[in-house]
Amino acid sequence: MTDNDGYFSEPIAATYDESTADMFAPDAVEPAVALLAELAGEGRALELGIGTGRIALPLAARGVDVHGIELSRAMANRLRDKPGGDAVGVTIGDFATARAPGDFTLAYLVFNTIMNLTTQDAQVDCFRNVARHLKPGGTFVVEVMVPDLRRLPPGQNTVPFHVGDNRLGFDTYDLATQAMSSHHVKVTEDGQGSFWSIPFRYVWPAELDLMARLAGMRLRERWEDWGRKPFTHDSRQHVSVWEKAAD
The missing domain is CATH 2.20.25 (N-terminal domain of TfIIb)
Structure with missing residues (x-):
């Protein structure tokens, strides 16, 4: 890393949306937003690694109160400059440890972002940090590749x-x-x-399940994609939902 923005400094942030244009297409965004809105219900949603708002902005447009944690100020500035960006709060910091204000019914990590944490300890800390933010019965959603x-x-x-x-x-x-x-x-x-x-650290589904258990959460659902296609031994990615234990 060369600055406080980590690996997503101003030159990367300036072209990020263009370089990942496929992920901004409606068929990539809408199924994710629909599922996340369903899980958030009437509560608040926390996006870890909110970036330029690919998911947060359409989720907020559905009426969900969204807050984000983001290490890169350059990426967060791109979010704020977009229509509706001023309605999405952002806490600047490492999402493995940073504390956002309030509590949430949903937290989520998309597009392999859990792997931006490059040690097992940091990934475990992330699950524990999420558990601190969630209300009892709240859910944590991770979209990530299966190691290829x-x-x-x-x-x-x-x-x-x-x-x-x-x-x-x-x-x-x-x-x-x-x-x-x-x-x-x-x-x-x-x-x-x-x-x-x-750099990344790849992580297996079973390893994530153990991290969740260490943080007081249990697996509720696992699909291959946001459309809830069944997860199989041939799946190359998964969308997993863990639930925090109720008091």
């Missing part, structure tokens, strides 16, 4: 996730530590290139 290790033959540690005319993306894995990094290479029409890399 079946695509790694012996001796290989790299998996491409995007190969295009002017952009290349690939992940590298360390199977001993569960560390991984995503690398992005882009070449413009005039031949200029850029490179961006961000």
Whole structure:
């Protein structure tokens, strides 16, 4: 990291929405927002790693009181500049430890953001932090990939996730530590290139369930996607819902 914005500094924030345009498409956003609104009910929702508001803004537009925790001021500023952004409160800080005001019926982490916490301890701390924010009976939702290790033959540690005319993306894995990094290479029409890399820690569904139990939560539902498709051994991602124990 080079500044207080972590890996999402001003140059990244300035092009973030464009670089992840597929995730802003209605078919990616609307099913997630519908499920989250259902789980929030009449209560408040807390988004960890709220970013530029891809999910928070349409969720707030449905009448849900949304608050976010975000480490990057550059990303949070993009959220505030959007229509409706002034209605979404943001606490600047590390979502594994930062405390937002009030309590919530729903907390959620989307788009693999749990993996931005690059140690197991930090991921455990995140679950405990969520439990402190939730009301009894409240839910915590995580959308995250299933580690794509079946695509790694012996001796290989790299998996491409995007190969295009002017952009290349690939992940590298360390199977001993569960560390991984995503690398992005882009070449413009005039031949200029850029490179961006961000570290992650991949995490298994069963490991997340144990983290939840340590924080006083139990698994309630697990699907492959926001449309509630059944989760199977072939699923490459999951949307999991844990519930905090009622008093």
